Amino acid sequence: REGEEQIAHFLNPLHYFETALRLYNTLDFETKISGLQRDTASLLPVDSWDTVYKSFGPNWPVVNIFRLWGKEIAGLSQLIFCFNFTNELQIPCRDAANSESFKHLYHPPTYQRNFDYLTLRLRTTLSTPFMKIKDMIPSYFYNNVHKSYISQREVLLEAFEHQMLHDPRYALTIEQFQSYWILPSGADTLLETLKDIFKYSGLVLYQMKERIQNPMDYFILVTERYKNLTNFDSLFGYKLGDTVKSMKEFKYNVAKANYPLLQENMNIIFFCNRIHKSQYLREIRICYSADTLQIISCPESETYGRGLKLNEQKKTHYQICNDGFKIPQKGKELKDRS
Structure with a gap:
């Protein structure tokens, strides 16, 4: 405060x-947090986090989380530990509270890479081919990182039209775009639609x-997988x-029609x-290894996966298909409600 002598802490x-x-x-942070480390792309039950959190007691840290799926999935953004500056002893933080208002913990196996797998998303149509490409997106585990990438790399889109028109592969694949990709109506040009997909x-x-x-490179890679x-x-x-x-x-x-690329025990969504x-x-949704581009079994967590468009980041209206679902035959049954 004004008039008081300022004390230099450092x-x-x-x-x-x-x-x-x-x-x-x-x-001893590394030892305690090791309980959250694992090798597979799977969500952790909240019990795993509770065990780690209790190991920091009795001087509990403040826990800040971000939500990826309502009360179902949350990730850790930071832990704040409090210390007495005079003697450097740990003390309880005033606002410490362990949140149990989520069921699963989002904690990627490593932050040294930006995706563990890729997901090819195919959408139903009313004419052949009956499934077309929507896009291929990175694994859901690094969703928070990917959202920041879009703003950081948006400047690269300025060269999109120039790169596409001057790539000799573009003219050769226009027919494939129209045959194999979902191309939403409303865009003025094919390039405009592809730019939005690519973004x-x-x-x-x-x-x-x-x-x-x-x-x-992206469009060719995805089209070839399809x-x-x-x-x-x-x-x-x-x-x-x-009715199925x-x-x-x-x-x-589906697996039989795509054997041996797809095995019967592989999880496709x-x-x-x-x-x-x-x-x-x-x-x-069909998942691919980011390293080999071979089809792999989709992690169960991919059922929560969403695209990076703002309207998809909100909770989707889609749900896992159950016995008795129907094959659409009218446009209104394909309406995108997400």
Whole structure:
């Protein structure tokens, strides 16, 4: 306050950093937090976090979280530990409170990479091919990082049209874009539509330096993955308007049609729209290794995965398809409600 003598807590910048490191070492933080480390891309139950949190007692830290899916999934943004400056003893933080208002903890296996797998999203159509490409997005685990990437890399989009038009592959693949990709109405040009797709998917995947160094690299990579699958001129034993009584049988038919790329025990995800108490097939998700680009079993957490567009970041209206879902036959049954 004005008129009072100001006390310098640190002699110099080096003293500040030495103090911070010394206090950090008293927490034995790495040992305690190791309970959250694992090798697989899976969400942790809240019990795992409770065990780690209790190990910091009785002087509890303040826990700041961010929510990825309402009360279902939360991630840790920071832990704040409090110390008495005079004797450097740890003390309880005034606002410390352990939040149990989430069921699963989002904690990636490592932050040394930006995605563990890629997800090819295919959308239902009413004419052949009956499933088309929406996009290929990075794994949900680094969702928070990816959102910041979009703003950081948006300047790269300024060169999008120039790069596409001067890439000899573009003219050769225009027909494939129109045949294999979902191209929303409303855009003035094909390039405008592709730019929007790239902004919220390929732009984030620029980290795949050896494979994606320009926009066409992304579109070619995704299109080739799609073409390696069975053609979607049929609906695996069903037709438009049919009711699929057995989800298990439908999954089996999809895997069989794509054998050996897809194995029967691999988890692929089927999303449905719910309209007037009925489910309608809306989307199929197939996961790929970021390292090998081979199909892998999708982690269960990918059922919460969303695209990076603002309207998709909100809780989606899609739900996992159950026995008795229907194959759409009208445009209103395909309406995107997310």
